[in-house]
Amino acid sequence: MIYGRQMRSTIAEDGGLTVTLHDTAIDEPANDEIIVRIEATPINPSDLSAMIGPADLSTLNLTVEEGRPQLSAKVPAAPLKGLRGRLGLPLPVGNEGAGTVVATGPEATALLGKRVGMMGGGMYADYRKIRAPEVLEIPDHASTADGASMFINPLTALGLIETAKAEGHRAIVQTAAASNLGQMMQKICHSDGIALINIVRSKEQESLLRDIGAEYVLNSSDPDFIDQLTDLLDATSATAVFDAIGGGTQGSDILQAMEQAAVRHMPAYNRYGSDVFRHLFLTGVLDTAPVTLRRMDLGNDWSVTSWLLFHFLRKAGPETERRLRQRVVDELTTTFASHYSRTVGLADALEPELIQAVQRKSTGEKVLIDPTAG
Template sequence: MLAAVADSPGPLAEVLALRDVDGPAAPGRGEVVVRMVASTVNPSDEVTVSGAYGSRTSFPMVPGFEGVGVIDAAGPGVPAAAVGRRVLPLGSPGAWQQYKRLHYSWCVPVPDDLPDEVACFAYINPLTAVTMIERFCPPGVRNVVVTAATSAIARHLAELLTDRGVTPVGVVRGTPGRRVAEPSRWRAVIRTNEPGWRERLRAVIGPEGVDVAFDCVGGGVGEEVFTLTAADGVFVHYGLLSGTPLSVECLTGRRDVRVELFRLRDTVHKDGGQHLSGLFAPVFEGLRHGRLRTAVGKRVGLSDLTGHLTNPAAGHAGKILIDLQS
């Protein structure tokens, strides 16, 4: 079968190679083989391949945490009706290959009315957004700040917050060509590449401070938002796009702010996948009604993936959709 393989840690575009490798062995007890249909590229793939999680990453590896496929074969102990069922195969990387073998408990059934190009993106961003909003935004929350507001997950957060009557403040780098989706969902968008952005952010937030902050940037931007979080407010840190961690002094300087270090992996892996269907129920319901959708910016075959990562096409807003059967 065809697979995209990273032999060693490093920048994704530099260490990824396309190979013809042996297909998976016959599934053992409780296992299935999933014929992958579609996948995508996320920052989590780049971070993992970089070697940042060395204690739980071994090379060579096939990246890809998100995708959709069809159960092609099932081992003993798996219901016969599972064969032919579309699923999200979770719990491990390996979506950038034509077949993936895993335990059946990590397969989330996909509703029949969701097309592959929608179901493909159901995991990382929508599930993170839904889980964080449900966990950290109880009734009464009004003042919310979201960093990296042009990102796909920020779009989901703004959509879910708007549904609750909350119009968040967005913080962006001001990268040319990058804009927030649906500006009407944002009370204000502060660009950190403009002089005086800190003063404007403070003015927009007001003296009451931030009830809930969603930060996936860290560094100076994350620390500024942290300082503006209200007493008894919640600062949710769930990424590090800047590459610069929040300082210890920042996090320990205020005991009146609740700091939450959110990792989707902890939520998904807490009981070996037994709760996954319930976890995804609100995501699938949202997708079914046209919510939490991810725009496809570029479609590439698996055979073209490495070339695309090395020389990405300009002008494609949205995510890459990888066709795993071409």
């Protein structure tokens, strides 16, 4: 039996949120199971969503209960209605992580002492039991911190490219392009010969992307942004948009610019618009405002889809997932390198100031949790 802590998030019927570190006992691994001592696990936007949900951040409060830190907050009544399924349930937090194998079942002894990366929930903990086939060995030249982020962002980036290829899109547009995920997308597209239009919000983000080889970078703050975008869409024939912003009108603006680029090549006016199919994929929720689409400006050959990694992997099948995972391992410290702004202990991850900083989703603000640090 191995003992340790595990972070769990609970939302009560009255909207009270509590995030605590539970004492857990892990049974000996059976057959192909292993126990991993977690030494690195990142805070991704999806992790923060599970951790604090739609809580009002101004109500965050950290106390000490029975010698353990406890984070509390209040979830407003409106979003609480959509959370009925998780009310009262202590939800384990943390999608991915990495560490050292400290115990194995009889069919997995070859992994004892190895460093592995893994995905599957409940990673904000001291230890995690998991089946051996579900983990990836971390290459000798890579750090454990590298292995901590070898699933969510890398597989998302590869999955998005696979999706675009499957639909026959010749070029792609992405928003929030300076993020860790956006930089991976740029590196993949550069390597695979796919034209990628990167949309950012500042001069600093422009420079960051150009420094890693981006050819097409547009600043949405420029007064002539839409004109620049339309010209680039015309030049590249981009018809797929991966929008990590989610809320507001930017997705609609890009679809409209694609329609304007397509109309330039129509031999005659058609009141239904062009017949060039365009696809907007909503890949994130950096902006929680409603998605606004101006349908009268978009023509009639377009679609909007919410895209989620886990749904993609289920549909793609095990062979595709194995192929994508192998590419991640092969390019872990190059194409799929992640950069962290700071490392904190498991208890420190409950600090309100840290959560508020991560929630701002600023470029370059990526936090790594090392449970062995406290």
